[in-house]
Amino acid sequence: MAKIAILGSSFGGLTAAFELKRLLGSQAEVTVISDDNRFIFMPSLPWLIMGWRRPEDITLNVSEILKSKGIQFIHEAAIGVDPETAKVKTTTKEFSYDHLVISTGPFLSFDEIPGLGPDKGHTDCTFTLDHAVRTGQTWKKILEDPGPVVVGSSQMVSCFGPSYELAFEMDAELRRRKMRHKVPIIYLTSEPYLGHMGVGGLGNSKRFFEDEFADRDIKSVVSQAIEEVTPGEIKLKDGTKIPFKLAMIAPPFKGVPAVAPLGNPRGFIPVDKNFRHTKHKNIFAIGVTMAIAPPEQTPVPTGVPKTGFMTVKMAKTAAATIYSDIKGTPPPPMTELEVVCLMDMGNTAALMKASPVLPPRQSSFTKKGIWAKWMKVGFEKYFLYKMKNGLSNLP
Numbered sequence: 237m238a239k240i241a242i243l244g245s246s247f248g249g250l251t252a253a254f255e256l257k258r259l260l261g262s263q264a265e266v267t268v269i270s271d272d273n274r275f276i277f278m279p280s281l282p283w284l285i286m287g288w289r290r291p292e293d294i295t296l297n298v299s300e301i302l303k304s305k306g307i308q309f310i311h312e313a314a315i316g317v318d319p320e321t322a323k324v325k326t327t328t329k330e331f332s333y334d335h336l337v338i339s340t341g342p343f344l345s346f347d348e349i350p351g352l353g354p355d356k357g358h359t360d361c362t363f364t365l366d367h368a369v370r371t372g373q374t375w376k377k378i379l380e381d382p383g384p385v386v387v388g389s390s391q392m393v394s395c396f397g398p399s400y401e402l403a404f405e406m407d408a409e410l411r412r413r414k415m416r417h418k419v420p421i422i423y424l425t426s427e428p429y430l431g432h433m434g435v436g437g438l439g440n441s442k443r444f445f446e447d448e449f450a451d452r453d454i455k456s457v458v459s460q461a462i463e464e465v466t467p468g469e470i471k472l473k474d475g476t477k478i479p480f481k482l483a484m485i486a487p488p489f490k491g492v493p494a495v496a497p498l499g500n501p502r503g504f505i506p507v508d509k510n511f512r513h514t515k516h517k518n519i520f521a522i523g524v525t526m527a528i529a530p531p532e533q534t535p536v537p538t539g540v541p542k543t544g545f546m547t548v549k550m551a552k553t554a555a556a557t558i559y560s561d562i563k564g565t566p567p568p569p570m571t572e573l574e575v576v577c578l579m580d581m582g583n584t585a586a587l588m589k590a591s592p593v594l595p596p597r598q599s600s601f602t603k604k605g606i607w608a609k610w611m612k613v614g615f616e617k618y619f620l621y622k623m624k625n626g627l628s629n630l631p
């Protein structure tokens with residue numbers, strides 16, 4: 237029986253596990269190894285910060301879901317992978333595999349910028365449930381005692397959507413409370429221009445964000461790297477100082493230390509179009525952990541986002557490829573990745589699409605409408621239902 241190990245239990249890890257079990261049934265022993273027993277629907281974390289969702293609304297119990305599907309779960313962090321002996325080391329065990337799927341997401345590298353981050357620094361973050369809960373508390377304080385807000389991304393970030401969403405949502409909520417004039421909002425970013433998003437823009441996204449921010453009086457500071465953060469102040473590399481009462485700043489992304497040695501200098505893992513490691517043929521890397529070269533060099537380094545939508549697609553292709561390896565059948569066709577993103581804007585939303593991810597493209601647009609908000613709410617419910625019931629075969 238083939239032994240398949242999967243690292244991570246989020247968008248990529250769970251989808252890969254369900255797909256492999258569905259395709260191979262009793263012919264494979266599928267084991268998920270993860271340091272977190274919770275599946276968090278991360279696209280809803282900005283809503284949680286705003287007080288529009290509770291943690292229990294967007295959290296599933298991983299061990300329960302996997303058990304019902306006959307998939308083993310080891311609730312431990314992986315601390316290393318030895319591709320030569322095909323073994324994963326966890327904090328207390330050693331686990332051998334025939335095939336390994338890595339979906340460990342990003343390592344949030346706060347330490348690269350002095351003073352950054354909620355644990356050792358002075359800024360907030362929205363990239364984990366625990367950080368988002370704390371950011372929600374800071375946001376409540378702003379509502380009680382208003383002051384300047386900065387949201388955005390530092391250098392080496394590859395996920396810009398949540399910061400844009402928060403800028404729009406905070407603006408909308410402050411207007412609803414008739415206190416927008418008391419809270420200046422700055423969108424600070426390493427992107428070379430508004431709407432770049434790490435992919436060279438999506439259709440008219442540059443003009444779209446410029447117009448929407450102008451309409452909402454959200455100031456932007458683009459193409460900037462952060463030097464350091466001190467209490468209440470962000471210092472940029474060019475010497476500019478930006479005061480804040482709440483600063484939600486996405487930190488630089490790296491690969492997770494346990495798997496980073498399999499990757500490039502930033503720890504992201506190089507793969508082929510079936511998400512197979514370019515050197516180790518029985519290792520697959522999907523989601524945020526895999527490497528995609530940026531479409532262009534930007535003055536301040538940025539990374540290419542790997543969205544949930546893309547991650548699920550990668551997981552399905554990787555699972556189908558492992559199936560073909562085991563069964564000796566032709567591999568599935570290569571996957572052309574595309575970005576499809578529903579961005580909340582507080583009182584409305586936008587659908588953003590780029591196909592393929594990097595230019596030149598077949599199609600690419602950003603379109604606004606309340607229908608996009610309904611789609612986003614519907615997608616949250618649908619995806620949580622799909623994961624809870626292990627229905628990875630649904631679109």
Ligand SMILES: Cc1cc2nc3c(=O)[nH]c(=O)nc-3n(C[C@H](O)[C@H](O)[C@H](O)COP(=O)(O)OP(=O)(O)OC[C@H]3O[C@@H](n4cnc5c(N)ncnc54)[C@H](O)[C@@H]3O)c2cc1C
Binds near residue numbers: 398522
């Ligand atoms: C705030 C926010 C909003 C977003 N909004 C959208 C959106 O609207 N649309 C969209 O498509 N995408 C969105 N995304 C992106 C989407 O959430 C990611 O693409 C997706 O989570 C990537 O999945 P992943 O499996 O690669 O990694 P992750 O979701 O980061 O999961 C990593 C997993 O690995 C585990 N892990 C980490 N280290 C170890 C270790 N050493 N050993 C074992 N396990 C480990 C973690 O516990 C976790 O289970 C958003 C992301 C965030 C943070």
